[in-house]
Amino acid sequence: MVYRPTTTAYNYGRPPVISQSGHSEFSVKYHELRRLLLQRAIISRLQSVPANPATSSLQGLVRLNHRLNWDALLELVANSSVVRESPVCMEQLDARGPAGGQDFGWIAYRTRVPSGGTQLNVSGTMRDRAQLFVDGQLVDTVYNSRLSPFSVTTTLDPSRARSNGSASAASVLEIVVENTGRSSFGLLDEQRKGFEGLAMVDGKPVRSRWEHYSIDFSDAFVTAVSHSKAWIPTGRPLTSIQRQPTVYRGHFKVRQVKDTYVDMSRWRKGLVVVNGFVLGRYWNVGPQQSLYVPSPILMHGSNEILVFELERTVKAAVKFVAGSSWDRHKHRG
DSSP: OOOOOOOSSSOOSSSOSSOTTOOOTTOHHHHHHHHHHHHTTSSSSOOOOOOOOOBOOOSSOEEOOEEEOHHHHHHTTGGGOEEESSOOOGGGOOOSSSSOSOOSSEEEEEEEEOTTOSEEEEEEEEESEEEEEETTEEEEEEEOTTOOOEEEEEEOOTTTTOTTOOTTOOEEEEEEEEOOOOOSSSOOTTOOOEEEEEEEETTEEOOOOEEEEEEOOOHHHHHHHHTOSOOEEOOSSOOSSOOSOEEEEEEEEESSOOBEEEEOTTSOEEEEEETTEEEEEEETTSSBOEEEEOGGGOOSEEEEEEEEESSOOSSOEEEEESSOOBOOOSOOO
16 A cells, blocks of 8 residues: 555645635636536526635745744643653553544654664654654654555764763654554554654664654644744754754734735745644645635734744745645655
C-alpha cells in the first residue's frame, strides 16, 4: 500500500465543482451537477446562482517579526507530557483527558543517549513523516508513504553537545513525527500514527525513558502558543541551515473584510493559523501553494498569523493574494 496525501484544499480536482470561496463561474461540473440533481428529482427547480463572493489581496508583505523556538514550544505542553519506558503511538497517550490519546497533528519524542558511543540506530514502526535530531542538529528526515520498516543510522559526534565540558554528558535524541492523515477507504484498521521502536548505540539498547509531547494545534494549544511569554525577535537575515521546528508570528491590518488567500510558496512545510483558526497545512512539493482565508475569521484592524515551519525559511514573511495558487511540481528540494 502507498499513502498519497491529498491537498489541504478539498477542491483539488481540476477544475473543481466549486471553489472553497464559492466561485463557480468557470466550472462546467457545477452546472452539470445542478442539472443532474434536477433530473433525479433531488431538487424541484434550479435556483439562480449567487454572485461570486469578492476576494481581496493585502498590500505588501506581512513580516513575521517574532518566533517561538522549539524548546519554548515544548515547554508549553511540558505539564501534559507523558513519560514511558519505550515510545508509543499518539493514539496510546493516556494523559489527555477521559477520551485519551491524540488524533491528529505532530508528536515529539525525546530521550537521552549515553555518551561514549559512535553509532546510533533508531528503528521500529513510524507513520508518517519523521525528523530526527541529535542535540538539536538534524540527522535525517523520513517520509514513510509505503509503510516500510523504519530504520535510521547515524554517527554520533562527541563534540556536538559538550558545552558544559563534561565527558559524561548524554546527547538528546528527538524524533518529531507528523500524522499526515488516515485513509478513508480500503485498509482502515490499525492506522496508528507516531513511533514505536527502540534506539541503540553501538548495538546496545538505550535504557533511558522517553518523553512524549503532543503538538496537536487544538484550540487550547493554539491559545497557549499565542499567549506565550517566550517570543523573541525573528532577526534578519535568517540562516539557511535547517533548525528545529519553529513558530513564527506576525500581525497585519485589514480595512475591508473579504475572503483572501495566503501565499506559502516561499516556505517549505508546516501549518498556518490566522486569529486562532487553523487554516491547514502547506508543503512546497505542491501542487497547492496557497491557503484559503475565509472572511469570517478576519476582523477590521489588527489580525494575527502564526506559521509553524518544520524545516526552514530564509525570509519570514507571507503575502495575501486574491486567488488560489497551484503548480504542477511533484517534488522540490
